[in-house]
Amino acid sequence: MLKKHQGPFITAILILVIGLLSIYFIYQIWSTKAVVVERPIVNEINEQNDGRDLTSIIHEAEKNVMLIEGRSDNETITGSGFLYNEMGDIVTNAHVVKHADVIYVRTANARIYPAAIVGISEETDIALIRVPQLAGQVHLEIEEKKAQVGDEVMALGSPHGFQNTVTLGIISGTERNFTVDGYDYRNAYQISAQITHGNSGGPLIDRESGKVIGINSVGTEDGTLGFSIPIDDVIPQLRQWSNEAQTDQLDFASTEDIIHKADPDQLMTDADYLLEYFFDSLSMRDYVGAYTILGSGIQKNTSYPDFRKDYMQLAELTFDKVTTKIIDDNLVQATAEVSINSKKPKEDELVKTQYTYEFVIGFENEQLKILQSNRTTQKPSE
Numbered sequence: 001m002l003k004k005h006q007g008p009f010i011t012a013i014l015i016l017v018i019g020l021l022s023i024y025f026i027y028q029i030w031s032t033k034a035v036v037v038e039r040p041i042v043n044e045i046n047e048q049n050d051g052r053d054l055t056s057i058i059h060e061a062e063k064n065v066m067l068i069e070g071r072s073d074n075e076t077i078t079g080s081g082f083l084y085n086e087m088g089d090i091v092t093n094a095h096v097v098k099h100a101d102v103i104y105v106r107t108a109n110a111r112i113y114p115a116a117i118v119g120i121s122e123e124t125d126i127a128l129i130r131v132p133q134l135a136g137q138v139h140l141e142i143e144e145k146k147a148q149v150g151d152e153v154m155a156l157g158s159p160h161g162f163q164n165t166v167t168l169g170i171i172s173g174t175e176r177n178f179t180v181d182g183y184d185y186r187n188a189y190q191i192s193a194q195i196t197h198g199n200s201g202g203p204l205i206d207r208e209s210g211k212v213i214g215i216n217s218v219g220t221e222d223g224t225l226g227f228s229i230p231i232d233d234v235i236p237q238l239r240q241w242s243n244e245a246q247t248d249q250l251d252f253a254s255t256e257d258i259i260h261k262a263d264p265d266q267l268m269t270d271a272d273y274l275l276e277y278f279f280d281s282l283s284m285r286d287y288v289g290a291y292t293i294l295g296s297g298i299q300k301n302t303s304y305p306d307f308r309k310d311y312m313q314l315a316e317l318t319f320d321k322v323t324t325k326i327i328d329d330n331l332v333q334a335t336a337e338v339s340i341n342s343k344k345p346k347e348d349e350l351v352k353t354q355y356t357y358e359f360v361i362g363f364e365n366e367q368l369k370i371l372q373s374n375r376t377t378q379k380p381s382e
Contacts, residue, residue, distance in 0.1 A: 057210040058154065058166055059284045062108045064140045065202060067158040068092050068115075068129075070100030080157035080202030081105065081129065082212065084142075088135035089242050092201030093217055094120050094127040095181060102253035105131055109293050110274040110368045116250035119241025125183040125217050126234050127201075128241045130250060140203060143211035144232045147171050147189060155193040155216050155226060157202030168207075169193030169226075176227060180218050188217070188227045195219030195226030204228040268324045270368055271361045275322060278370065283317040295364050295371040315350055328362070354378040 064083040068090075069076055079096030083089075090105060097103055103115040113131045120127040147153070151171045158165060173190030191204065195216050204214035214228030274293060281290035287308045291299070294307075360372035 054207070056284065057205070057207070058156075059280060059286070060210065061140060061154070061156055061203065061205055062166075063289065064138075065108065065156045065158075066090060067106040067198075068096050068201060069104045069106070070097040070102075071104070072099050072101045078158065078198050079200040080198060080216070082156070082201075082203040083134060083137065083139040084128070084238065085139055085242060086136055087242055087245075087247075088131045088133065088137070089118060089238075090115065090129050090131060090134075091203075091215060091238065092127050092129060093125045093215065094122075094183065095125055096201050097127050097129060103129055104253070105129075106270075107134075108273070109277040109289070110270040112367065114253040116252045118245040118250070119237070121237065123184055124229070124234060124237075125180075125185070126215060126229065126237070128238055130245065130247060132247055132252075140205075141209075141211040142231055142235065143206055143209055143213045144235060146230065146232065147174070147206065147213045149174060151213075152207035153191055153193060153213070154205045154207060155191065155195060155199060155202060155228070156205065157195075157199035157216060165199075167193040172225070178227075185217065185227060185229065187230055187233060189214050189230060191226045191228055192224075193226055194224075195228075199226075204231075264326050267326065271324050272322065274361060274368055274370065275319075275359065279317060279319045282311055282314065285311075285314070287311060293369055294373070295369040297371060298373055327360070 061082075066081045066083070068079045068081045070079070077096055077100065079092055081090040081092035081096075084091045097117060098120060103117070105113050105115050107113070113133050115129040115131045118128040118130045149171050153169055153171060155167045155169065156165070169192035171189055172192050174187070176185065176188040176190050178185050178188075189204065191214075193204075196219055199216050199219070202216045203212045204216050205211065206213045212231050214230050215234070216226060216228050219226040278290050278293055281287070287304075291304050291307050294302075354377070356376050356378055358372075358374045358376075359370050361368060362371050363369070364371065
């Protein structure tokens, strides 16, 4: 009886052995043969992320960093701040605005807005001010976790009135505790990036994520070290101030005073900032940012799609030889001549073209704008 079943049993064993050997040999072939994929997904993702370089991070951050002016009868204190949320709230240091009768902010594209204090601390050197005109704009993202020693950082601000200044460094220490001018600093970051006059209140940004990790506050006299308040330590207080504030109950100044009192040097400085912002935006393909600082007269004659189309094939842009001058006794206009090199692809080659731009810059609806623009092609030198 047993012998009758030996045949099928042996056959099953042979089939199993042959199957295992086949799988083994196929695995050996696959493991030694290179697999070629025409357009791997990994490459496509890397191509999309290549633009997230240092220049891109700085450009995006600078659009949300402001120069803060706290004015009183006796003095004007300048500092920095950054757009914190969709309410138009800006984070800064308390010492920048605590004695101010009126507060103004200057954005990276040279616009001027009045601000009002939403909340201010007497113990921690933080304050929150609001600019309703900035409500709804994209703001800086917050990194709600602690930074570590060795993390690469960027400190943005407006030292000595120079807007859009960036210093690079690392977190060189944590949990630093000290007191300055009556404010207690607890668990502060020690950074190698310099914090000087005017940097106070600006954001400390993580180099890798591009998110805010701290509020730049104080620096040593020799400029070798800076200290920043960890943002995650004060987020609860900032949120409380923002949620409790009612915009219609806040006290805002008027921008008319600052416009009428503008001096020629300040006007030319603001015009330079405006042009730099315009060309930087074009270089970074931020066409919306560039288009928004054009006056209504230009926008009426040139739609945004046409404006964007004009620069769509731009591969590289540089500009220099910027000159400005006052052309109006009322100090509301300036002019600048700009030379740029624009490279545009034509078939498989890049074509280099040089232009001369001529602008008239002035105030429209109490904001500085490019009121007139003219572009001519330069003749190649012989």
